[in-house]
Amino acid sequence: MTSLQPVSTKDDILQYLLKEGEASAQTLAESLGVSAQAIRRHLKDLTAEALIEHRAVQSGMGRPNYLYQLSRKGRDRFPAQYDEFAISLLDTLADTVGHDQVSTILQKQWERKAQEYRDRMGEGSIEERVDRLVNLRKREGYMAEWHQVESDGDRCATGPCYMITEYNCAISHIAENFPSVCGHELEMFQIALPDCSVQRTHWLVQGEHRCGYLVQAQP
Structure with a gap:
């Protein structure tokens, strides 16, 4: 029996942001049951890989809070059928109007x-x-x-x-x-x-x- 590949904390973060849109480091830590320090380390890595982006939100007089969301590259990590659809569409066009017109x-x-x-x-x-x-x-x-x-x-x-x-x-x-x-x-x-x-x-x-x-x- 083939064992399933374990899902990493980074994968959990990406999946959470895909579902929720955006979240703070603290929200991610609480939701995923991981320490805030570990979450911030993963967020730093994911940002360096250009898989997530963040924006600053000012709350009161203290330091700004950062909200994280998937970048376009991050969204492309998840299964999609865009290529298949585009190829199918172009094939249909070629059958309808010819390859030269395509x-x-x-x-x-x-x-x-x-x-x-x-x-x-x-x-x-x-x-x-x-x-x-x-x-x-x-x-x-x-x-x-x-x-x-x-x-x-x-x-x-x-x-x-x-x-x-x-x-x-x-x-x-x-x-x-x-x-x-x-x-x-x-x-x-x-x-x-x-x-x-x-x-x-x-x-x-x-x-x-x-x-x-x-x-x-x-x-």
Whole structure:
């Protein structure tokens, strides 16, 4: 007989916040029967993992109280059928209007997403906008980061350049069935950063362990 994997206190915290919406450290300690000190340690870890968020609530003249809730990444830890629904919907569209029309629809969707990124990134230097773009991608479930690349006279001729790296694909199940979804990501970044050139340097679809995009100011 296979034994069930034990549920950790961290899992209990995530499940409690999923059901209740938000809670203080003290409420979590009392509800889960765990010491306040242990709860705060787990909350610190979960915050570092970007699975929960918190907001300060002032009560009287003392120190503010913090209320914790699931982040989008935290919610994505729980079973959902979003991918299956999206794939089924795209399959139905392909059967109804054809694959070419579905590709056109997906391209329009990426153009719309790129404009949304552009609006939310706002004004600022290339570095500031790259940082905002990466943070937007993180909120959507991508394990993303960026770093500056010095001019090397080759790929980064004008410098400075910025490398955006994504180690996972938040829509991988959809991409397996509709590969053109990934192909539009490069176009999306180019639209979101209109004064830059964007080059794909690595691609998960081609068996590499990450997707990479080199961003540099247009000469």
